[in-house]
Amino acid sequence: MFNFLRQIFRPTTKHPSFRRGWGRLLLLLPFTAAAGGGFFSGFTTEGHIGYNIGGSAPLGMPATIRSLDRFSLTPNINFGASATKRFSERWGVKVGVRFENKGMDIDAGVKNYHMEITKGGESLAGVFTGNVVSRADLWMFTIPVQATFDVSKKVRLRGGLFGSYLTGRKFTGWAYDGYLRKDDPTGVKVELGSGPDERGDYDFSPNLRRWQWGAVIGADWYFHRRLGVYAELDWGFSGIFESGFHTVEQTLRPIYGSIGLTYRLH
Amino acid sequence: MRLDRLQAAGLTVVAGTLMALTMTGCFKDEPLNAECDIERVAITVDNPEKFFFQITDTARNINYADSIITIDVRGAADISAVALRFVTTAGASVSPASGTVQDFTGGPVTYTVTSQDGNWRRRYYISLRNVWVTVQDTIKYDFEHYELNAAGQYYVWHNELADGTLGNDWASGNGGYNMAKGKDAPENYPSVPDPNGYDGACVKLTTRDTGPLGMTMPIAAGNLFIGEFDVSVALKKTLQATLFGKPFTGRPVKYTGYYKYKAGPKFTVKPKKVVDRVDIGDIYSVLYLNHDPEGNPFVLHGDDVLSSPQIVAIARVKDLHETSEWTYFEVEYEYSKEIDEALLAERGYNLTVVFSSSRDGASFEGAVGSELMVDKVRVITAHEE
Numbered sequence: 001m002f003n004f005l006r007q008i009f010r011p012t013t014k015h016p017s018f019r020r021g022w023g024r025l026l027l028l029l030p031f032t033a034a035a036g037g038g039f040f041s042g043f044t045t046e047g048h049i050g051y052n053i054g055g056s057a058p059l060g061m062p063a064t065i066r067s068l069d070r071f072s073l074t075p076n077i078n079f080g081a082s083a084t085k086r087f088s089e090r091w092g093v094k095v096g097v098r099f100e101n102k103g104m105d106i107d108a109g110v111k112n113y114h115m116e117i118t119k120g121g122e123s124l125a126g127v128f129t130g131n132v133v134s135r136a137d138l139w140m141f142t143i144p145v146q147a148t149f150d151v152s153k154k155v156r157l158r159g160g161l162f163g164s165y166l167t168g169r170k171f172t173g174w175a176y177d178g179y180l181r182k183d184d185p186t187g188v189k190v191e192l193g194s195g196p197d198e199r200g201d202y203d204f205s206p207n208l209r210r211w212q213w214g215a216v217i218g219a220d221w222y223f224h225r226r227l228g229v230y231a232e233l234d235w236g237f238s239g240i241f242e243s244g245f246h247t248v249e250q251t252l253r254p255i256y257g258s259i260g261l262t263y264r265l266h
Numbered sequence: 267m268r269l270d271r272l273q274a275a276g277l278t279v280v281a282g283t284l285m286a287l288t289m290t291g292c293f294k295d296e297p298l299n300a301e302c303d304i305e306r307v308a309i310t311v312d313n314p315e316k317f318f319f320q321i322t323d324t325a326r327n328i329n330y331a332d333s334i335i336t337i338d339v340r341g342a343a344d345i346s347a348v349a350l351r352f353v354t355t356a357g358a359s360v361s362p363a364s365g366t367v368q369d370f371t372g373g374p375v376t377y378t379v380t381s382q383d384g385n386w387r388r389r390y391y392i393s394l395r396n397v398w399v400t401v402q403d404t405i406k407y408d409f410e411h412y413e414l415n416a417a418g419q420y421y422v423w424h425n426e427l428a429d430g431t432l433g434n435d436w437a438s439g440n441g442g443y444n445m446a447k448g449k450d451a452p453e454n455y456p457s458v459p460d461p462n463g464y465d466g467a468c469v470k471l472t473t474r475d476t477g478p479l480g481m482t483m484p485i486a487a488g489n490l491f492i493g494e495f496d497v498s499v500a501l502k503k504t505l506q507a508t509l510f511g512k513p514f515t516g517r518p519v520k521y522t523g524y525y526k527y528k529a530g531p532k533f534t535v536k537p538k539k540v541v542d543r544v545d546i547g548d549i550y551s552v553l554y555l556n557h558d559p560e561g562n563p564f565v566l567h568g569d570d571v572l573s574s575p576q577i578v579a580i581a582r583v584k585d586l587h588e589t590s591e592w593t594y595f596e597v598e599y600e601y602s603k604e605i606d607e608a609l610l611a612e613r614g615y616n617l618t619v620v621f622s623s624s625r626d627g628a629s630f631e632g633a634v635g636s637e638l639m640v641d642k643v644r645v646i647t648a649h650e651e
Contacts, residue, residue, distance in 0.1 A: 061293055063296070111297060119478035119479050120478025122447060122477050123448075185300035185301045185381065186301070186302060186388050188441065188444075188445075188497055189331075190445060191501065193501075197482040
């Protein structure tokens with residue numbers, strides 16, 4: 001197993017940049033798919049397409065978030081390819097790459113929720129009671145590295161780690177139908193309405209991280225020789241915002257489930 | 267085969283359940299209230315008509331921004347043992363408690379409000395003031411009494427009362443501008459004092475750009491008026507934020523003063539569209555009935571200050587023009603209704619005095635940089651004449 005990893009990552013050692021190493025890995029995939037015999041026995045490649053459902057949320061909901069009033073589906077497609085190498089009857093390693101969106105569109109009811117309305121360098125911070133809409137669009141390349149365990153010929157369980165590099169980052173929204181107390185609960189009270197003229201907009205896009213990582217667990221079920229379905233859970237360990245960003249008090253971790261189709265290429 | 271399918275289905279269910287738990291689960295108990303405002307004050311006395319000028323004075327709403335509150339009562343009212351009752355933020359407690367009898371003869375009584383969660387406190391200084399209605403003479407507004415607000419962010423003005431003490435009758439939109447441009451120096455606010463007045467200091471009102479946070483309120487005209495500014499509705503119902511007027515017991519006849527005016531270079535309309543217009547300031551004064559025909563308290567707002575049927579008289583400077591010299595203005599109050607002398611003595615009328623650097627500033631039409639300086643304003647009453 002470790003020998004296999006060393007094979008895969010060998011080109012990386014010559015390049016100090018982790019990112020370029022990943023690039024090498026991507027190049028490797030089509031070749032490995034075409035090869036056969038020797039090291040490549042027990043080697044398969046797969047294509048995936050699926051849909052992510054979830055959100056970036058605090059672990060352990062703070063008491064200041066009172067309700068989730070709306071959860072709308074966003075275009076959270078994911079597609080990619082992977083290669084799996086089996087080392088024994090049941091165990092193997094799976095490495096892949098996919099392009100995906102971990103977006104969300106929610107409307108939450110809050111009470112005394114710390115927030116900041118920002119626009120063009122000006123800001124208005126305080127505690128808000130009312131509703132907050134949050135819209136995220138996080139497009140990224142993700143590389144999962146997982147151990148696989150074949151329960152049967154048709155069912156495979158897997159688990160491991162993933163790293164993501166974000167190519168598109170957007171996190172915007174607005175506070176509405178409520179009131180802000182400037183700075184703290186004793187501060188000046190400002191009522192916000194619901195129309196675009198009366199609400200408080202925010203845009204935290206520039207404060208989103210480029211890199212994310214986390215754990216992944218999943219299962220594949222092949223109902224056909226080549227075609228299968230999968231279910232997966234991606235649990236982000238890193239918050240979506242930069243560590244120095246405290247306007248959103250809680251660390252929001254991207255936690256997404258994914259379901260989709262797998263097609264065995266080789 | 268069957269087992270495989272069950273296993274896969276089971277895993278999907280587990281993953282789905284984990285998701286659901288993370289996203290929507292575990293809403294904690296509602297936190298206790300953190301706010302500690304007095305929202306309303308009521309006074310119950312045996313003979314309210316002998317204690318108050320107007321029966322509706324027995325209860326009043328408190329502006330969220332205010333912590334110094336003065337309640338005017340009749341000159342003969344006994345304020346040595348009065349119980350105030352409060353409506354506070356839900357769950358907050360007041361000390362001394364609501365309904366406790368206090369002696370107000372020695373000046374303001376301090377009330378401390380503690381939030382339901384115990385973490386926040388606000389102090390209120392409440393005075394009862396005995397007011398003896400006299401036939402009011404000429405009222406002088408010289409703009410010599412100004413200071414920074416408690417947070418040191420912008421200027422506020424005080425009027426001089428008949429007995430030489432200072433009142434809080436002047437208001438401006440500075441509190442609203444503070445929401446959009448909280449980092450600006452006090453001198454860059456729309457309404458500021460200027461030491462180079464006609465006589466001593468004057469007030470200088472400048473139409474300002476509210477910047478990116480101004481959103482649908484792209485400009486802020488500098489203004490100063492007799493009344494109150496309720497910043498809590500400034501964003502939602504802008505024209506409702508200006509509450510014009512305070513009780514007035516004279517019959518105003520003439521409105522005089524000195525001004526300088528300079529129009530800003532680019533006149534804009536919402537949303538910051540440049541149009542071919544020249545800005546002009548506004549100087550006016552309005553006397554109106556402070557109770558509607560049904561007997562409810564009434565106050566003029568930004569949307570009806572010159573048009574309400576409650577208005578009794580208006581004095582407005584009609585020939586206001588650009589001038590770099592101190593220019594004298596004198597206009598007469600034009601009455602549309604008869605004055606009821608008895609009601610006047612019972613403080614049934616309010617008077618407001620208004621200055622604005624952009625006449626249509628309330629609808630965000632004007633030129634950034636327009637500047638109106640005003641000094642030595644007088645409201646001359648019939649008694650004086």
